[in-house]
Amino acid sequence: MRLAIIGYGALGRYIEDMITEAYPVDRSEIVYFDDQRHAAGAERSRPFAAHTSDEFRDLEFYVCLGYKHLRIKQQIIDRLLELGRKVPSFVHPSAYVHPSVRIGSGSMVYPGCSIDRNTAIGNGAWIANADVIAHDCTIGDCCWFGASVTLSGMVAVAARTFIGSGSVVSNNIEIGSNVIIGLGTVVTKPVGDNLSVIGNPMRILERPLVLR
Numbered sequence: 001m002r003l004a005i006i007g008y009g010a011l012g013r014y015i016e017d018m019i020t021e022a023y024p025v026d027r028s029e030i031v032y033f034d035d036q037r038h039a040a041g042a043e044r045s046r047p048f049a050a051h052t053s054d055e056f057r058d059l060e061f062y063v064c065l066g067y068k069h070l071r072i073k074q075q076i077i078d079r080l081l082e083l084g085r086k087v088p089s090f091v092h093p094s095a096y097v098h099p100s101v102r103i104g105s106g107s108m109v110y111p112g113c114s115i116d117r118n119t120a121i122g123n124g125a126w127i128a129n130a131d132v133i134a135h136d137c138t139i140g141d142c143c144w145f146g147a148s149v150t151l152s153g154m155v156a157v158a159a160r161t162f163i164g165s166g167s168v169v170s171n172n173i174e175i176g177s178n179v180i181i182g183l184g185t186v187v188t189k190p191v192g193d194n195l196s197v198i199g200n201p202m203r204i205l206e207r208p209l210v211l212r
Helices: 010-022 035-039 048-052 067-082
Strands: 003-006 031-033 060-063 196-198
Touching (some): 003 048, 048 067, 060 067
Parallel strands (some): 003 031, 003 060
């Protein structure tokens, strides 16, 4: 199967390397949907918006947009699925994923992760290196977890929430949508929609954290 990468910045290049190192993929057949790459005349490059064309209906699509563009990423994945396109998830061979875990379309599970039983992960989620997700967790569409995040059991995280590297979430916690949790935060109580929190003990910020 030929692959398509949507967005080919640093993240797209990293994902290309990770997939082609893990599985026998012919890089010479990958199609890139990226305006800058296309403008430079790079081989097999197309404009970003061309990914919905019927010409490419047989490709497998990987949407490589970063944490600043989670809503756009969700829209792209939703549209591709509406069109009947293939949007596979990717689980690195070094990750442990219990057989009962459900992972949605276009989600990425990085090296060294551990995902325990009865966990459900939505479409387009990003689970970075060495994350630990305990039993019975629910992760919404297009969430983004930095490296070494730990979710204790029965945690629910709604769509498009960012959790910074090294953060820990206690048991039975609900986290809303569009939340930003700063680096190294210890979350011991629920967090509502559209909030930014940071620290140990966790504190709610009056102004949103700026993701850099």
